[in-house]
Amino acid sequence: MDKTKPPPLVISGTAREPSAVPKKKPRKAKRLISVMIVACLVMLGGAGAWYWWQQQLNALPAGLANSNGRLESEQVEIATKYAGRIAVVLASEGQMVDAGEVVARMDTTELEAQLQAGKARVNLAEHQKTQAEALIAQRESERTFAGQELERAAKLHERGFGTGEKLDLARNEMRTAQASYDTAVAGLAAATAAIAAGQAEVARFQSQVDDSTLVAPRRGRIQYKLAQPGEVLSAGGRVLTLLDLSEVYLTIFVPARVAGPLTIGDEARVVLDPIPGYVFPAKVTFAATEAQFTPKTVETPEEREKLMFRVKLTIDPELRKKYESQVKTGIRGMGYVRSNATIAWPDWLAVKLP
Structure with a gap:
């Protein structure tokens, strides 16, 4: 019996091959994919739970409110x-x-020259005053002598030993001496006034020189x-801008329901974005009397909630002075206020300084 393998069946000149058997996928790959999917689900669930726990941990108690704000300070030109x-x-x-x-x-070159000229005019007026005083003394002597001459001429005329011409001459000399005396007195008054005017001009120029030092x-x-x-x-031209650090505050905007109960001096808290781990104490120092954002109508409670009021939370001056070298205006942060002073601050809003 011939045990040789029969030749393959040929159909239309093509040999018929046996069909290929599909390979089975390894079970280890399926198991690894399942483990990875379960791990991802666990991680997502853990992250969600952690986020929920953080939200609950940092949730504000009733009576407390917060708002975004910006650290500001007054600017002086x-x-x-x-x-x-x-x-x-x-x-x-x-x-x-x-x-x-x-x-x-x-530059005060021109002002200094005007100042020196004014001082020179004052000195001149003072010399004129001295001369006027000396002239008054001279005119006083001349007036006294003229008065004596008039008195003698009048007595001689009464006794018949003097002529009327001499009496008239003595009277004229007396009037001339009096006029000279009055002129000297007026000169003294003019010199005194010139001194006062010169001193005022000097003071004006000195003030301009002083104001030229900024x-x-x-x-x-x-x-x-x-x-x-x-x-x-020009006059009023700006040279420098000074940031006044004597008062540093965070400006926030809160709705009417929050702004209403606030009073000046209420405690507040400030947390700055660059250093979120620290909590700074502050006080309410200003609350706007008019809303900053007002809708067209305020007829419904929902629309009234859109009214936002500006509030300033000022940081304690002693604390500000301690960290003034690190203060930078424009930094964003969160401001926290409370509607009732008896409400306790949560632990995560307890004061914590660098």
């Missing part, structure tokens, strides 16, 4: 009082200056340098 040329600017941007510190000077009106940080030496400015 240091400007020229009179038109002139800037001689030198002594302060630079970012520099801390004390109240009364010289920050710039104007000083910081209060302690603060130079924010902007607006002019350079050599520039000619």
Whole structure:
């Protein structure tokens, strides 16, 4: 018996191959995918639970409200009082200056010349006053002598020993001496008035010279340098902008239901975005009497809730002074206020300083 394998069946000149058997997917790959999916679901669930827990932990109790705000401070423009040329600017941007510190000077060459001329006029008037006083003494002597001559001429005329011509001459000399005396007195008054006018002019020029030295009106940080030496400015021209750090506050906007119960002096809290881990104490120092954002109509409670009032939360001056080198206006943060002083601050809003 022939046990050789029969030749393959050929149909239309093509050999018929046996069909391929599909490979089975490994079970380990399926198990790994399942484990990864379950791990992702667990991680997402954990993240969601952590987020919910954080929201519950930081939730504000009833009676407390918060709002976004910006750290601000008053700006003072240091400007020229009179038109002139800037001689030198002594302060630079970012520099801390004390109240009364010289920050710039104007060119005072012309003012100094006018000041010296005014002092010279005062000296001249004082010399004229001295001369007038001496002239008064002289005219007083002449008037006294003329009076005596008139008296003698009158007695001689009464006794018949003097002529009327001599009496008239004595009277004329007396009138001349009196006029000279009055003129000398008027000269003294004119010299005194000239001295007063000259002194006033000197004081005016001295004031202009003094005002040409620009000083910081209060302690603060130079924010902007607006002019350079050599520039000619008109009266009121700005040279420097000073950031007054004596009062630093966070401006927030709250709805009417929050602003209504607030009173000046209420405690508040401030948390700044760059340092969220710290809580700064503050006080309510201003609450606007008019809404900042007002819809067209306020007929419904929903529309009245859109009324927003500006509130200032001022940081304690002693605390501000301690960290004044780090204070930067424009920083954003959160302000927290409470409608009732008896409401306790949550632990995460307890004061915490750097």
